[in-house]
Amino acid sequence: MTQRFDLTGRVALVAGASRGIGEAIAHGLAQHGAKVVCSSRKQADCEKVAEAIRDAGGEAISAELHLGELSHHGKTVNMIEETYGRLDILINNGATNPYMGPSHEAPDSAYDKTFEVNVKGPYYLSSTAIPLMLKNGKGAIVNVASIDGIKPAQGRVIYGMTKAAVIAMTKGMAKEYGNHGIRVNALLPGFTDTKLASALKNAPGIQKFMDANLAISRMAQPEEMVGAVLYMVSDESSYFTGQGMVVDAGAII
Ligand SMILES: NC(=O)c1ccc[n+]([C@@H]2O[C@H](COP(=O)([O-])OP(=O)(O)OC[C@H]3O[C@@H](n4cnc5c(N)ncnc54)[C@H](OP(=O)(O)O)[C@@H]3O)[C@@H](O)[C@H]2O)c1
Numbered sequence: 132m133t134q135r136f137d138l139t140g141r142v143a144l145v146a147g148a149s150r151g152i153g154e155a156i157a158h159g160l161a162q163h164g165a166k167v168v169c170s171s172r173k174q175a176d177c178e179k180v181a182e183a184i185r186d187a188g189g190e191a192i193s194a195e196l197h198l199g200e201l202s203h204h205g206k207t208v209n210m211i212e213e214t215y216g217r218l219d220i221l222i223n224n225g226a227t228n229p230y231m232g233p234s235h236e237a238p239d240s241a242y243d244k245t246f247e248v249n250v251k252g253p254y255y256l257s258s259t260a261i262p263l264m265l266k267n268g269k270g271a272i273v274n275v276a277s278i279d280g281i282k283p284a285q286g287r288v289i290y291g292m293t294k295a296a297v298i299a300m301t302k303g304m305a306k307e308y309g310n311h312g313i314r315v316n317a318l319l320p321g322f323t324d325t326k327l328a329s330a331l332k333n334a335p336g337i338q339k340f341m342d343a344n345l346a347i348s349r350m351a352q353p354e355e356m357v358g359a360v361l362y363m364v365s366d367e368s369s370y371f372t373g374q375g376m377v378v379d380a381g382a383i384i
Contacts, residue, residue: 147225151325161189198252305373321379346381
């Protein structure tokens with residue numbers, strides 16, 4: 132009998148795999164049989180993740196991939212083609228949020244940086260990866276957006292705008308490539324216990340906020356995002372594309 136969520140023989144590139152949600156996704160993909168390329172700006176940190184995957188019996192390598200450096204995109208995809216001859220799964224997880232505060236005080240540099248990493252990065256990485264996926268006539272892309280993309284939080288308007296763009300990119304690319312065997316979906320995490328959310332985690336009144344706004348009054352652990360991704364990249368979701376899976380403890384109710 133076929134094992135559900137089996138990714139044996141598939142090659143996956145995870146952008147932003149050095150920690151947090153990306154690290155958890157990299158482990159999850161490897162546990163289900165994928166060969167995982169762990170990438171971020173810090174290859175040494177990604178290599179530690181790849182090493183932990185190998186120690187656990189999986190297959191993984193690391194690569195330096197700064198989402199804002201378009202030359203890194205081509206270099207990484209070429210390396211994957213030379214090493215494995217194929218790319219089946221792309222996880223656009225890396226993102227940044229350098230500014231939190233009122234819109235009228237946000238520096239231009241924060242706007243430019245956030246759009247460069249969160250929008251230009253996944254758009255061009257997808258555009259660079261898709262030709263290799265097309266060679267096999269099959270692929271799955273998961274763009275890690277955020278609930279901020281549909282319900283922007285106060286003080287995070289720029290970040291929310293970038294995540295709305297990622298959701299639009301997901302739906303647009305899904306239409307373009309659905310009949311070529313490539314499915315494109317998004318993960319919309321809620322409040323997850325990672326470095327990116329560390330300022331919020333320690334904010335005064337945060338437990339009271341969670342009690343009032345979440346159906347499960349706690350932060351998620353990064354591992355709690357993995358099951359949704361496994362669904363979206365495996366053949367279990369063969370009729371599922373252009374969608375977003377919201378994993379947010381009922382914050383949108
Ligand atoms: N935590 C939350 O509450 C939450 C909620 C909704 C959505 N998300 C989304 O979930 C995703 C993962 O975030 P996280 O919470 O796991 O945060 P995290 O622990 O801070 O991890 C962010 C990852 O992005 C990578 N990254 C940052 N800038 C990059 C760049 N310029 N080029 C390549 N990689 C870059 C980091 O790697 P290096 O620093 O090694 O380059 C790291 O691997 C993001 O898309 C985020 O927007 C998070």
